[in-house]
Amino acid sequence: MEGQTPRGSGMSMKIIYFMINGKLERAEFRADCSATEVKELFRAAAEAEPHHILKMYNMSGTVVNISPRLEANSADSCYRLEVVASDLQSVAMPPELEKMECRLHQLERKVIEDMAKTPEIICELKNQVESFKKKLENVEHLGWMGLLREGNHRHSKAPPKARASHLSVQEERLRVRMKFLNMSSLQVTEEVREHLKTPTFDNWQWEEAEMLVLLQVMYTDLDFLTAFQIEPEALQNFLFEVYCHYNNIPFHNFQHCFCVTQMMYGLIWLTDLRNKLSRVDLLIMLTSALCHDLDHPGYNNVYQINAQTDLALRYNDISPLENHHCAVAFGILAKPECNILKNLSNEQYKLIRGGMIKCILATDMSRHNEILNKFKAMQPVFNFTNKEHKEVLMKIMVKVSDISNEARPMEVAEPWLDCLLQEFFNQSDTEKLKGLPVTPFMDRDKVSKPSSQTSFIRFVLLPLFTELTKLFPCLEQHILEPVRRALEYYSDMEKATKEEEGAKP
Template identity: 80%
Template sequence: MTTKIIHFTVNGRLEQAEFGAECSAADVKDLFRAAAEAGPHHILKLYNTNGGVVNISPQLEANTRDSHYRLEVVASDLKGVGMPSEIDKMECRLSHLESKVIEGVGKTPDIICDLHSQVESFKKKLESVAHLSWMGLFREDADQHLAKFSPKPGAPQLSMEEEHQLVHTKFLNMSSLQVTEEVRELLKSPIFDNWQWEEAEMLVLLQVMFTDLEFLTALHIELAILQNFLFEVYRHYNSIPFHNFRHCFCVTQMMYGLIWLTELRSKLSSADLLIMLTSALCHDLDHPGYNNVYQINAQTDLALRYNDISPLENHHCAMAFRILSKPECNILKNLTVDQYKHIRGGMIKCILATDMARHNEILNRFKVIQPVFDFGNKEHKEVLMKIMVKVSDISNEARPMAVAEPWLDCLLQEFFNQSDTEKLQGLPVTPFMDRDKVSKPSSQTNFIRFVLLPLFSELTKLFPCLEQHILEPVRHALEYYSELERASRDTGGVDEP
């Protein structure tokens, strides 16, 4: 067994670490953590002889005592890092306010408790972001790029076009930087936390997905064309609460993870994998924040254009191919005519399948073929691809609760915006979007019970490995929201949306 010997200094003493090629990234980090006498929440950085940051991973290059690395504990947990002075001031003012209120009424009111909770939540968020910045996501020159293209404090408000161009510049300047193996592995998992990433960083990670699935070589996609395509996709998502670019990224990341978890690379062609990943990426392009029921009832241009037949999904698909029609964005330009027809046809089918009005039709078809599923059968593969896109689209509850729950808040905000508009315009009010009738837990229990679990269970029958990754988390989410719903009924209250 080949082993590496790594020499490094820590706390003023020269140490060495020895590990084999089979060691995981976590094992290697644990070795260095032990040498630094650091706890699980401490953040380490390793520097080479030139002072550059080196990723702590199994790919670390062996060295000699004379060319040793330098290991430092650069930050600890929340207690050790310290919070910005503004947060300290806020907590002091809140404590002062609380003492004054207690003097007057004799107890701490609920609103003060809520404010304390929000401050704590914000502190945890700051800790997570701070942790991310030390993860060694990019090479050491990444921070310089980010600083160079970030707006200065007090700068005038940017227009939407200026914001897009700033993201574009950041993306291109980060796109050649190396993403760590740790992040690459997380990217293949449903536990990936989307909330820690800026838009330009998400574009870099999308580029990683396309390159790691080897689409560029297998389908002759030029890197510059891919970058243009990804940016145009980003630019055509709207700034709305839920159906925005971050949602698009989450759906694509889940699809990417499912492809790896189910080992579909060995079962489907590169063209079919591209169909699924690109469909996930484009499935909500230019979403206006109002669903098909609203489009049809309000007789919008989209409903009239598509004759009330999946107006949004038809629009998302048309937008995708409008972007692909631009030569500088056409990632399909080097394909044969037959390959192009196959991918275009597949994307149309997959994106149209995300219309929830067709949910039962598609799921029932999959239930019929699942017991006799054959990867050599064209129809079977097409139904599976639709199911994979559908699962990815509504997969938030398969993620850790800390990642999933904020998405529910975003979704309810978008729902309530629609029902408010429906009331103002005298249109039929969509029941599950009415802020006067819907609570946070009640909005999820039925959806999980009657939509998510049947869909995820059926896919898990074909891929048993998915039970622990997506089915179990959804079951836990049902328990969580059911308990909240019971508690709300027992207290005679209504859960806040």
């Protein structure tokens, strides 16, 4: 690889050229460096503090991950390094967090040393054991499936990344909370703020604490704090509690929550809804997107009903998951320290509560055609001042945001499909294990990656996105065209797969 030179130790070195503050710099590190060491190297080059947010951009302006896997380059194809959040006031890192990070660094160094001494076959075996161990740890959330019946059982709500570390769920949450609070007073750059308003935003480049900061930016830039007298501390507590109530499952996790909320935020700006709907309506839509999958167990409504889980029994088989998401959301808001609605009148609170319940219940896909047909019927005479028209539009906006991954760039969208299929296959495996009806589009023996998408895009996404685009023509280039390209991509993949299978003897 260009930019790599051998050293006496036999370990190759990676050379990275990058611009910082208008000056060309060169960084050199071993290929076996830890992610922390690489980030610290660039943090030093940027003269950034530990709580600042760094981002690296390639020649095309796309954010790239700062890690040992960073692709070596030349001076002609240098990266651009920026501090995207600058200090407003000096924030000291708590001693507990310093000790925790120090311990993590020690463990990371030890793992790297041990791996260097371990034969390759043992390393592979070790990885397989770790992978299986994570699967076993994941059974905590099976209580919602009826496999665990302890009345006071609490299941994990840690995000996916928490399991990858040596920290407990509580320690990981503390780490995220401290990092979020330390960064919450930072000023996010205008470039990032503008990018946050677009469907091309790449969620994979941001950590949980950074996503919490960006969610805070959304509430701030839509002027919700001023309009509804929301205290910054209450907003931070609310956002953190929402983060804690998303589970460690492949798809319906905190990152999905962030993506849906970010898409809703982008659509609000792209369609100029700030001048078409009231501030209360915007708060309802954004907060519904944020809370729409709270405490999702990773098994859909069909499973809940067939398995007669506690959720299905509690909600009489009527949208059990969506009713649960609503209940968890208002449970969080019932905590005084998290109540972002506490300074509103009773009338405003009832309006927001009613609106959120309608929007979140609308994400039940069994109601998809009902809601879409209503929207189609009112399309020719749509009126933003008509209460019924407005309510259906708000449901449509939340629905579009919820299933909008294919409107994103392929490199952002495709990993999400892998996560979704993993969650689907987990469900069908469990259905087979328990002798329940197997959901056809989740059966790993019948579903392929392209086949799972072509029908969904053709019969669900395109009709929905087309109707919304009729009301907002500007969305054609932003969400409708990318979805059409995704259909073409997966159709070609499906065709190639069939041809390959047909050519086999």
